[in-house]
Amino acid sequence: MTTTSADNGTSAGDGSGRGSDSGASSGGESGAWSWFSSPRKDTTAAEREREPAPVEIPSRAVTPIRPVGSGAVRRATAEAGAETGGDAAYPAAQAEARVRAEPSAPTSEEHQRATDEARPDPAWTDGAIPRGPEPAAAAPPPAPAPAPAPAPAPRAEVREPTSDSGLIRRTLEEVEPVADSATAYFYAMLFVQHPHLRELFPASMDTQRDRIFRALLTAARLADDPVVLSEYLSGLGRGHRKYGTLPEHYPAVGECLIGALTRYAETTWSQAAEDAWVRAYTMISQIMIDAAAEDEKRAPAWWNAEVVAHEARTPGVAVVTVRPDQPYPYRAGQHTSLETPWWPRVWRHYSFASAPRSDGLLSFHVKAVPAGWVSSSLVHRARPGDVVRLGPPTGSMTVDHTTDSGLLCLGGGTGIAPIKALVEEVAEHGRSRPVEVFYGARSDYDLYDLDTMMGLQSRHPWLSVRTVVSEGPARGSAHSRMPAGMEPPLAGQLPDIVRHYGPWSAYDGYLSGPPGMIRSALDALRGSGIPPHRIRHDSLEALVAAAE
Numbered sequence: 001m002t003t004t005s006a007d008n009g010t011s012a013g014d015g016s017g018r019g020s021d022s023g024a025s026s027g028g029e030s031g032a033w034s035w036f037s038s039p040r041k042d043t044t045a046a047e048r049e050r051e052p053a054p055v056e057i058p059s060r061a062v063t064p065i066r067p068v069g070s071g072a073v074r075r076a077t078a079e080a081g082a083e084t085g086g087d088a089a090y091p092a093a094q095a096e097a098r099v100r101a102e103p104s105a106p107t108s109e110e111h112q113r114a115t116d117e118a119r120p121d122p123a124w125t126d127g128a129i130p131r132g133p134e135p136a137a138a139a140p141p142p143a144p145a146p147a148p149a150p151a152p153a154p155r156a157e158v159r160e161p162t163s164d165s166g167l168i169r170r171t172l173e174e175v176e177p178v179a180d181s182a183t184a185y186f187y188a189m190l191f192v193q194h195p196h197l198r199e200l201f202p203a204s205m206d207t208q209r210d211r212i213f214r215a216l217l218t219a220a221r222l223a224d225d226p227v228v229l230s231e232y233l234s235g236l237g238r239g240h241r242k243y244g245t246l247p248e249h250y251p252a253v254g255e256c257l258i259g260a261l262t263r264y265a266e267t268t269w270s271q272a273a274e275d276a277w278v279r280a281y282t283m284i285s286q287i288m289i290d291a292a293a294e295d296e297k298r299a300p301a302w303w304n305a306e307v308v309a310h311e312a313r314t315p316g317v318a319v320v321t322v323r324p325d326q327p328y329p330y331r332a333g334q335h336t337s338l339e340t341p342w343w344p345r346v347w348r349h350y351s352f353a354s355a356p357r358s359d360g361l362l363s364f365h366v367k368a369v370p371a372g373w374v375s376s377s378l379v380h381r382a383r384p385g386d387v388v389r390l391g392p393p394t395g396s397m398t399v400d401h402t403t404d405s406g407l408l409c410l411g412g413g414t415g416i417a418p419i420k421a422l423v424e425e426v427a428e429h430g431r432s433r434p435v436e437v438f439y440g441a442r443s444d445y446d447l448y449d450l451d452t453m454m455g456l457q458s459r460h461p462w463l464s465v466r467t468v469v470s471e472g473p474a475r476g477s478a479h480s481r482m483p484a485g486m487e488p489p490l491a492g493q494l495p496d497i498v499r500h501y502g503p504w505s506a507y508d509g510y511l512s513g514p515p516g517m518i519r520s521a522l523d524a525l526r527g528s529g530i531p532p533h534r535i536r537h538d539s540l541e542a543l544v545a546a547a548e
């Protein structure tokens, strides 16, 4: 999830993360895979030059997917359906509505009914996707109105891209405006056709729903950078271990994904697009499966960790300290995903609030946000003795010890947690480099970690900590945290204040806090002389998701 600003917030990391050209049809044989590259042999030299360099992917057999959306499969199934006299209309919209209404796994009776309903429609033999009302005979019990499929747009006379990456991007562009409906359709198909997979997902799919599309967009955006894409997918594969994802789950997901794309990328879908997606998905699966298998050799899928301390710093912010049941190696500046016993299969990201400690304890700063189930539970419900689960550490907002540059660190609100960890790591490393911390909050009462930061400043002459409040000081009031005699906080938004203290060209930037702060601080730091590749922060996409 962590990135430098150079890659626009789409990073290698957990959700962070994540054969040959004919791998899809060959079942994932080993060879040099090209990222989204076309298998066609008739590309021109210029086209070949534009293709991304092939990446060596370790070989491991992957079951090829059988795309239910493919014309060929639809035809074959329809013919079989006609032979057996099956009604076979696919009421995806109703299935989707039922999944929305009943988030838990269907009973076996429901499964049977849903599977019956999910048979492809013989009408698809002509390639047309049914849009009108479903036949009454196939209709399930009344359900909320389904999301309508997009009205068929007139087919534009645009030349079809020849590369796989071009075909894939074109599909995603068409689907993006209707991504909600497409992903709802995707999950409906997945749970109706493979009900056993339902238990891998949280009971409420609200925040889960758009993740797959976001991951696809990220992969498509990174398609021209094979190394970063490979890191991203490997991280995704490792991160999926904690969900219980197995290699045999991938073909089911691929089939339903292509089924959803077939329906919602109606204008741009073609045999070539489908072939490109099958190749890309097979390759994505291969990398994720291989990364998970590699990871299995050296790390558990998750760590159990017992809460050993819970300290309320404000009514909405707590410092939670846990003891993992096995050694948990990580670096200051990284983050992990955490699942509480109260919201099974709902994982949220938290940064480590200290550098690795000799006693093996980990701490997190957690702010309860409205509708933030995990955060609210951790702040208001968790107590010593409770056991949470941790995913693997991830992120690259770590200190670069190969340079003597100073560190300019901005921590907004609970974003101060990883900044404190970075300061501790610099201190432990023993080589003094100037570290300038700007710690921002709404009022000085919200500077809940002020004592710790001031303690660090008093011990380390190379460290300077300035406080900034954006909504006015509480100094002098009963809520003030500022000790008598201490400089009052600077007033304003964190990035504006930092800009004012520049130039910062001799520093590397480390940004942690709300997504809006990071965006605006990126501008401020670039304007103050720090090139983008020397500014580190966690993925904006992941931070936006975490704030939801």
Ligand SMILES: NC(=O)C1=CN([C@@H]2O[C@H](COP(=O)(O)OP(=O)(O)OC[C@H]3O[C@@H](n4cnc5c(N)ncnc54)[C@H](O)[C@@H]3O)[C@@H](O)[C@H]2O)C=CC1
Residues within 6 Å of the ligand: 351, 367, 411, 412, 413, 414, 415, 416, 417, 418, 440, 441, 442, 468, 469, 470, 471, 492, 493, 494, 495, 511, 512, 513, 514, 515, 516, 517, 520, 537, 538, 543, 546, 547
């Ligand atoms: N690794 C990371 O980047 C981490 C990020 N976070 C995120 O930090 C956030 C903390 O939330 P709160 O404590 O409520 O912080 P907050 O909303 O109170 O903001 C703290 C300070 O950041 C600055 N800020 C906020 N929005 C800004 C904007 N749009 N433009 C310029 N400056 C802005 C202001 O100076 C403000 O006082 C959460 O969204 C959390 O997910 C938390 C921990 C680690």
